[in-house]
Amino acid sequence: MLEVYPFDIEIGQYKVMLNLADARTLGLNAGDRVRVKAKGAAVTAILDTTTQMVKQGQIGIFTEAMRELKEAKMVDVLPAPKPASLCYIKMMMDKQKLNEDQIKAIVRDIVDNHLSDVELSAYITASYIHNMDSQETEWLTRAMIDTGDRIHFDTHPVVDKHSIGGVPGNKVSLVIVPVVAAAGLLIPKTSSRAITGAGGTADLMEILAPVEFSADEIKAEYALSIDPYSQMLASIMAKKGAVGADAVVVDMPVGPGTKLATSEAGRSLAKDLIDLGERLGIRMECAMTFGGSPVGRTIGPALEVREALALLEGKGGPNSLKEKSMALAGILLEMGGVAGKGDGSRIAEEILVSGKAHKKMLEIIEAQGGDPKVKSEDIQIGENKEDVLSPISGYIVAFFNKRIIEVARLAGAPADKKAGVIIHKKMGQQVKKDEPLLTICSSSEWDLNAAVKDAKRMMPIVVEGMLLERYPRITEI
Amino acid sequence: MLEVYPFDIEIGQYKVMLNLADARTLGLNAGDRVRVKAKGAAVTAILDTTTQMVKQGQIGIFTEAMRELKEAKMVDVLPAPKPASLCYIKMMMDKQKLNEDQIKAIVRDIVDNHLSDVELSAYITASYIHNMDSQETEWLTRAMIDTGDRIHFDTHPVVDKHSIGGVPGNKVSLVIVPVVAAAGLLIPKTSSRAITGAGGTADLMEILAPVEFSADEIKAEYALSIDPYSQMLASIMAKKGAVGADAVVVDMPVGPGTKLATSEAGRSLAKDLIDLGERLGIRMECAMTFGGSPVGRTIGPALEVREALALLEGKGGPNSLKEKSMALAGILLEMGGVAGKGDGSRIAEEILVSGKAHKKMLEIIEAQGGDPKVKSEDIQIGENKEDVLSPISGYIVAFFNKRIIEVARLAGAPADKKAGVIIHKKMGQQVKKDEPLLTICSSSEWDLNAAVKDAKRMMPIVVEGMLLERYPRITEI
Incomplete structure (x- = not known):
C-alpha cells in the first residue's frame, strides 16, 4: 500500500507520480500505465517518476485521478497494460491499413482520455505523414460521430454550411443562416472560434447572444500547428453527421494566402469531401470562392457583425459580402428543394430584400438569449481609432490577407471583440495621397499603437509605385 | 502583472498555467510559449490553461520554472515565439531534408529542454517514419556529440565495444573490457541500464562498484516504445564519439527473438554503422553473433556477474560466453594494433588464461570504488529458489529468448539484483524426465512464485515430444 499525496x-x-526507487522496484518506467486501486474505487493512470516530489512509500496523485479515487488515503499500484489503440497507432506509423474496429478503438481512447499527450502527438504526426485512404477516413468519421454528442431532428431536410477558412472577414454565415432558415429549411449551424484568424463565426455570434462551447479540440493538434488531411476531412464531416445533415455546402476560398493556394488543391479537396459525403449519405456541394482578398470591408468581431447586420437590415453593404452570401445560400436552397436548379441565389436575394432574413435573424438572437431589438448601429467598436493613409496616389496592386489578419490580431481581435480593421480600398481601386487605406480600432490604446506600427511597417495594401523598402533604412542613417 | 501561485x-x-479568461485576453492558447518576466529573472515556458486551478490575475508556475524566476511574487507574461526547431521538425514531417544547422538547432532545443513532450513526440514519430539519410545522420550524431559531455584522452588509440542487444545473459562486456585493458588499450566503457531486458552492463557492474548515471533518455521515445533507426545509429555513435573512440567493435546478435531477425537486417545495419563511422573518423567492425539462445547459462544481474567473474578467475565457464568474449576482444586487440590480423582471439585467450584480465578487473573495481578482493562465490543470489523440471525425456528442440527474459523479469530482475534464471539445458541437449531445465531465484517468495508459474505456462524451453497445450484445458474440464 502507498500513502496518497494529492497534487491539486x-x-x-489521469496521472500519478511515484518515487523513482519505488517505480524501479515495481519494474515501472515513466510513461507506463498503472492501475491504482483504493477501497471501492480504481483508475488507470499514466505514471511519472520523481526523485524529489514524492518520498518512497508515497504516491502523488493529480486532481483528475484523485476524483476517481474518491479522496482515498491509501492505494495499491499494479502495472496495467497499454491500451490496444497504441498498437494501432504504431501500425499507422508502419503505414499499415487499419480496420474499422481499430479506428474506433483509437477514437474511443482519445475521447475517453486514455492516451497521453505524447501518444496523441504520435497519432496526429503519423496521421499527418501517412494519410488515411477514403475507407479509413469514412470509418474515422463514423467513429467520431458515434463517440460524440448527437442532435436528432424529426424534420428533414437538415442543411448546413461549412467554410474551409483562411480568408479574413468571412462573416457570410451571419447572412446565409437567416436566409436559409427564413426559407423554411432547418440549418443547425455549429461553429467554432478562430484559432489563427481574427474571428470565427462563434466569436462573431457571441456579440449577439451567448454561445456555448463543447469539448476542447485535441490540444496536440493545436500545439503542433498541423492539421492532418484525413483528420480535417473527418472532423468537418463528423460535425455535419452529428447534427444529421442531409445536404451541406462547403465554402472553399481559393487563392494565395488562403488554405487552398490553387484551384487544383481546391478541386482535390472538393472531390474527397464529396466522396466522403457519399459514403456517409450526406449530399455535398463545394463552392470555390475567391479568397484573394477579404470578404466585405471589415475584419474583427464587432465590425463584422455590424456589417452583416446592416446588410440584413437592408442598409446595403459591400458587394463581395452580398454576392458570396447569396451564392452559397442559393446552393443550400436548391439542395434543400425550396428553389429550382439555378434559381437559388435569386430566391435568396428575394428573402434578403424582403426583410424576412432580418426578421429570422432577430428570432435566432432571441432564441439564443440575446437582445431581439439589436440594431447594427448599436454595436460598439473600439473607441481608440487610427487611419493608415496612402503615402502616394495610384492604384492598389497588392493585398495581403495574412498581414491584414495580423494587424487585426495585434489590435486585440478576436479576444477584444471591439478590435479590428476597416478596409477602405481594395484591389485595383484608385487612391489619392493621404486618403485612408485602413482604419484600425481597439479597446486598448496600447494595442492600437502596436497594430498601427505593424500596418505601416508590413504594408498589407500596396499602392502602385509605392516605395517598399530603403537600404540603408532612414532610421539607420 | 500577475500574482505568482507556485505549483510545487x-x-x-518549464511550464506555467493561466486562467482561460486571462489567456484569451492575452490572445494565448494552451501549448503556446510565453516569456515570464520577474525582477532580474525571466524564463520561457509552455502555457497550459485552466478554468479552476488558478484565478484570473494569477499565474501557476511549476517547480522548474519557479527556480529560474528566483521565487518571484509578481511576474509579467508576454507571448514568446516558438523555437525555430519546430519549423525544422515540421519540415521532417513534410519529408524535406534538413541542413546541419537545422539538425543542430533541434538537438540543442531537446538538450536545453525547450521542446514540450508533444513536440518531442512529433519529432520521434517523424524520425521513425521518415528515416534520415546518411548525411543527416552524420550531422545528428555530431550535434549529439557537441551538445553532450565529452571525455578527452591524451593516450590513443581509444577502443570501445557496443552491443545491439536483444539476447539474454549477454555479460560479455565484463570479460572483454578487462582483457582489452590488460593488453594496454584504453577502453572507457560507457553503458546503460536494461530497458526491456533483464540487465544492462550498468545493472551488472553496479553489483561490483558504484555506477553513475548521466542525463535521462528522451522519455517520449520510451513512452512510444519506438526506436527510430537514424536516432539509434546516432545515439550509438554519439556515445562513442563523446569518449573520442578511434575503433569500435559492434556485437550484433542475429536470430529470431533478437532485434535483428535475419542476417540481411544485420548486414544492412553493419553497412550503415560502418558508413557513419567513416564519416566521423571512427573505425568500425561489426560482428554478427548467434543470438538465438542466451550467452552463458545465467540471466539476471548477480547471476551474470558471478558467471563472468568465475571465468576471469580461471574457474571455467560456458563455452558460449568464453568464445564470444574472446572473439570480440580479439577484434579490438587487432583494431587497436596490439595483435596481428587473425591473431586477436588467441592473444585475448592468453590474457584471460594468464590471470592478467582478472587482475585488471579487480583494479577497475577498486578504481570505481568497489571491493578489490571480491570473489565470484561471494556474490549473493536470491535465497528463494525453485527448479523447473522437464516433464518428459528427450532433446531440447526450441528455446525462446523473450520468454526467458520475461521469467527473469517476473522474478524481479533487473531491480532485484539477486533475481534471475539459471539455464541447465540448451538447444539440442538431451534431458531426462524430471531433470531441471531451469532454476529460478529471487529475493521475494511472491515474485519467485509468479516467475515459476509463468515458466511452467509459457515453456521457454521445449523438449521434443512435449505436450504444448490441451483443449479443453484440464483446468476447464
Missing part, C-alpha cells in the same frame, strides 16, 4: 493540479489526464 | 511539482519542463 488539473493536468488534463 | 516537477513536471520535467
